[in-house]
Amino acid sequence: MARTLTLPATQIRAPGRRVALKNTLVHLVLLASVVVVLLPYYLMISTSLKPIQEIFTDPFKWLPSRLAWENYVDAWNHAPFGRYFLNSTFISVTETLGVLVTSALAGYAFSRMRFWGREVFFVIFLGTLMVPGEVQLVPNYITIVRLGWLNTYYALIIPWLASVFGIFFMRQFFATIPQELQDAATMDGASHWTFLWRVVVPLSKPAFITVGLLSFLGSWNALTWPLIVTNTPEMRPIMVGLLSFSNEWGTQPRLLMAAATFSVAPILVLFFILQRYFIQGIARAGIKF
Numbered sequence: 001m002a003r004t005l006t007l008p009a010t011q012i013r014a015p016g017r018r019v020a021l022k023n024t025l026v027h028l029v030l031l032a033s034v035v036v037v038l039l040p041y042y043l044m045i046s047t048s049l050k051p052i053q054e055i056f057t058d059p060f061k062w063l064p065s066r067l068a069w070e071n072y073v074d075a076w077n078h079a080p081f082g083r084y085f086l087n088s089t090f091i092s093v094t095e096t097l098g099v100l101v102t103s104a105l106a107g108y109a110f111s112r113m114r115f116w117g118r119e120v121f122f123v124i125f126l127g128t129l130m131v132p133g134e135v136q137l138v139p140n141y142i143t144i145v146r147l148g149w150l151n152t153y154y155a156l157i158i159p160w161l162a163s164v165f166g167i168f169f170m171r172q173f174f175a176t177i178p179q180e181l182q183d184a185a186t187m188d189g190a191s192h193w194t195f196l197w198r199v200v201v202p203l204s205k206p207a208f209i210t211v212g213l214l215s216f217l218g219s220w221n222a223l224t225w226p227l228i229v230t231n232t233p234e235m236r237p238i239m240v241g242l243l244s245f246s247n248e249w250g251t252q253p254r255l256l257m258a259a260a261t262f263s264v265a266p267i268l269v270l271f272f273i274l275q276r277y278f279i280q281g282i283a284r285a286g287i288k289f
Contacts, residue, residue, distance in 0.1 A: 048072070048257035055253050068254070075258040078249060080233055084241035091156050091237055092219040098161030099215040100208055106162075107170025108196050112182060122171070129164050137228065144229055155229040156237070160219065166211045173207035174200055209274050220267050238263050 048071055050064040110122050149155040185195045223239045230236050242263050249255045
C-alpha cells in the first residue's frame with residue numbers, strides 16, 4: 001500500500017505567505033505610483049477652488065475652506081477662452097477625422113493588399129518616426145508661408161491630416177483579421193473597397209477609437225506648431241491661449257489653475273469614457289507583426 005506523505009503546516013503556509021507579501025508589495029508600489037501621478041492634478045484643482053487669501057498660507061492648506069467657484073468665472077472672463085475652445089474643437093475634430101481616413105486607407109493597403117516592394121516601403125515609412133518633429137518645423141513653416149496659409153486653419157490642420165503611427169497601428173490591427181473573411185468576400189465578388197468599409201471597418205472599432213483618441217489628444221495639447229503659425233488671439237487654440245494667459249496672469253495661481261483645469265477637463269473626460277476601447281485596441285494591435 002502506498003504511503004501518503006503529509007507536509008508540516010509551516011511548509012504549507014510558507015509559499016502562501018511569500019505570495020501574500022509579494023502581492024502586498026506590488027499593491028504598495030502601484031498605490032504610490034497612483035499618488036505621484038494624481039497629486040499634481042489634485043493640487044491644480046484644489047488651488048483653483050481656493051479663495052485668494054488661502055493660496056499662500058503657512059502651513060499649506062490641502063483643502064479649501066470653501067469652494068471658490070468665482071475663480072473659474074474670473075479666469076474665463078479675463079481671456080477669450082470661448083474662442084480658444086471653439087478653435088481647438090474644430091481643429092482637433094477635423095484632424096482626427098482626417099487621420100482616421102488616411103490611416104484606414106494606408107493601413108489596409110499595407111496589411112491586406114499585395115504589391116511589389118510593400119515591406120520595403122513600409123520599413124522606409126516607419127523610418128520617418130525616427131525623425132524628430134523639431135527638425136521638420138523650419139521646412140514646414142517655409143512651406144506654409146509660401147502657400148500663404150500663415151495664421152489660418154489650413155496651417156493648423158492640413159500638415160497633420162496623416163499620421164505615421166496611426167497608419168502603423170491600423171496596419172497591425174487589420175493584420176489580425178482572419179484571411180478567411182477576405183477570401184470569402186472575394187469569392188462573393190467584393191472589391192478591396194467593399195471589404196474595407198463593410199467588413200474591416202466594423203470589426204476594427206477599438207482601433208479606430210484608439211487612433212482617434214490619440215490624434216485628438218495630440219491635437220488638443222499641441223503647443224509648438226500652433227504657437228509658430230498663429231499670431232492673433234482669434235486663431236489661437238486652447239493651449240496657446242493658456243500659455244498667453246499664464247504670461248499675463250501667472251501671478252494669480254487661483255486663476256491660472258482654474259484656466260488649466262477647464263482646459264484639460266474635456267480630454268480627461270473623453271479618455272475615461274473611451275478607455276475600454278483604447279485598451280482593446282492596444283491589446284489586439286500587438287498580436288501580429
